[in-house]
Amino acid sequence: MAHRSKLAALALLPALTLVVTVGACAKSDTSGGGSGSAAPGAPAVKLVKTGQLNTCTSLPYPPFQTEEGGKIVGFDVDLVDLAAKKLNVKQEFQDVKFDVIKSGAALNSNQCDVAAAGMTITEERKANLDFSNPYFDEVLAILTKKGGAKTLDDAKSQKLRLGVQTGTTSLDLAKAKGIEATEYDDAGKQLLALQSGQIDVILQDLPVVNDWLKKPEVTEKFELGESIESGNQYGFAVKKGNAELLKVINESLDAAIKDGTWAKTYKQWIGSEPKSTPKTK
DSSP states (O other): OOOEEEEOOOOOOTTSOOOOOGGGEEEEESSOOOOEEOOTTSOOOEESBTTEEEEEEOSOBTTTBEEETTEEESHHHHHHHHHHHHTTOEEEEEEOOHHHHHTTHHHHTTSOSEEOSSOBOOHHHHTTEEEOSOOEEEEEEEEEETTSOOSHHHHHHTTOOEEEETTSHHHHHHHHTTOOOEEESSHHHHHHHHHTTSOSEEEEEHHHHHHHTTSHHHHTTEEEEEEEEEEEEEOOEEETTOHHHHHHHHHHHHHHHHHTHHHHHHHHHHSSOOSSOOOOO
């Protein structure tokens, strides 16, 4: 899904680096070179495809990104849209397995410009990705059968079947607890496994669990167990070394935090007032 622009014949000046602008581009193809650009008048940022900010995400992951009425919407979507508007381009989406996102493979192959997937900033992931400033505090939570295990330790002692999403900090925590968990490619499959009786307990990010609990068919049989504040935070990610795009994303986040847009978006998608506000640079 990545694209490489075919440049029209241009006279190259030896002393200058060629900056590709919309006016200097011909049609795009799918060869994956990442040589597009933002719109005229916007910051000079190379994009996978001219006129688009391609976002890799892993669907469904409500309330951060999910499909509603044929559109991808959510907390992350709205925040990345601010960067797209700053670049005067439209945000487009690529649905990718989370493992491929966190490894940096999706960005390195020019499948997308930015990764937004409710992704926790970790030292391991920093080796593969450049992260934005933090924009959300991570809290993990248990979803369990009504009257079932309330904590991760209970699940372990009762030898219950735990389900986690592949490549996530939930998996890391389960391993740290000595629990052998069943892994699922996405959060949707994880919930279906619980509903169908393949697993007994889910460990997932709290906002995702709370979103599930808005559904009557979930609240009828399942309930929220313990919440675990990890001390970690979410960030958006770009390809290593893509300082120009990262600068635009950070500036957009800072502006949203300062003018109240972040808090308004938080309340809209998370459903409560934020306990704290991310720091700005």
